[in-house]
Amino acid sequence: MINGTLVRLRALRSDDLEHHLAWRNDPEVVHWASGGDPLFGPITREGVEIDFERMLKLVPHREAALTVEAVADGRPIGFVDYRDIDYYVTRATLGITIGDRSCWGQGHGTEALTLLVGHLFSTMNLRRLELDTWAGNERAQRTFRRIGFTEEGRRRADALVAGEWHDRVLFGMLREEWAAKR
Numbered sequence: 001m002i003n004g005t006l007v008r009l010r011a012l013r014s015d016d017l018e019h020h021l022a023w024r025n026d027p028e029v030v031h032w033a034s035g036g037d038p039l040f041g042p043i044t045r046e047g048v049e050i051d052f053e054r055m056l057k058l059v060p061h062r063e064a065a066l067t068v069e070a071v072a073d074g075r076p077i078g079f080v081d082y083r084d085i086d087y088y089v090t091r092a093t094l095g096i097t098i099g100d101r102s103c104w105g106q107g108h109g110t111e112a113l114t115l116l117v118g119h120l121f122s123t124m125n126l127r128r129l130e131l132d133t134w135a136g137n138e139r140a141q142r143t144f145r146r147i148g149f150t151e152e153g154r155r156r157a158d159a160l161v162a163g164e165w166h167d168r169v170l171f172g173m174l175r176e177e178w179a180a181k182r
Contacts, residue, residue: 002066002119004111009066009080009119012055016067019076021048023099033097035134035161061085061124068096068112070103077103080116082129090127092120096140110143117147117178127175134159135167144171148181 002009023029024041034040043051055065063083067076078098085092094116098109120126131149133140145151149171158168 002115004071004115006071006106006108006111007077007115008069008071009112009115010069012052012065012067012079014052014056016076016079017048017052019099020052020079021045023078023097024048026099026101028101029097029099031161032137032139033099035136035159035166037159066116068098068108070100070108075100077108078112080112082116082120085124085126087125090125092124092126092129094120094129094131096131105139109140110146113143114147117173121175121178128172130170130172132168132170134161135169136161141169141171147173148177149173150177 021043024043026041030036030041058064062085063081065079065081068078068080069075070077077100078096081095082092083095094113096109096113096116098104098112103109117129120129129149130152131144133144135154141151150173151169152172153170154167155170156167157165159166
């Protein structure tokens with residue numbers, strides 16, 4: 001378990017499935033988490049079960065999905081993940097979704113992502129972390145910058161959101177940048 005003040009990160013458990021099913025079928029969560037990507041949601045129970053079967057078998061030195069729990073009451077409020085680890089260039093890609101809308105705008109996502117970044121830089125020999133979002137998700141972009149990520153570029157017209165094309169905004173952080181902020 002990785003503990004913070006507002007949230008803790010813990011291993012994914014099979015009983016988290018119901019939360020993921022709800023979050024991935026909530027139109028607001030799907031919109032902000034993925035820009036409405038149909039691969040994220042809406043999704044059937046069977047689809048989430050297939051995803052969960054795979055996620056529960058992930059090997060942490062390659063990739064992992066972790067549940068974000070609220071410290072105040074222990075309830076799952078979202079998830080973070082890391083994937084696409086390249087040990088040659090020592091890089092990983094991160095993701096975050098706070099699925100419980102009652103926790104939006106209160107610092108839970110910022111703390112969850114900060115905990116994940118700190119964990120990865122301190123326990124894995126990674127030099128670089130990266131993540132992205134669609135250009136309309138300004139809350140995510142503010143969070144990424146607040147933590148210390150730098151906007152590194154854009155893939156133009158790479159996200160189709162509600163029938164309109166948006167840029168995908170690419171962010172990165174180097175280990176020494178993280179250390180300098182601590």
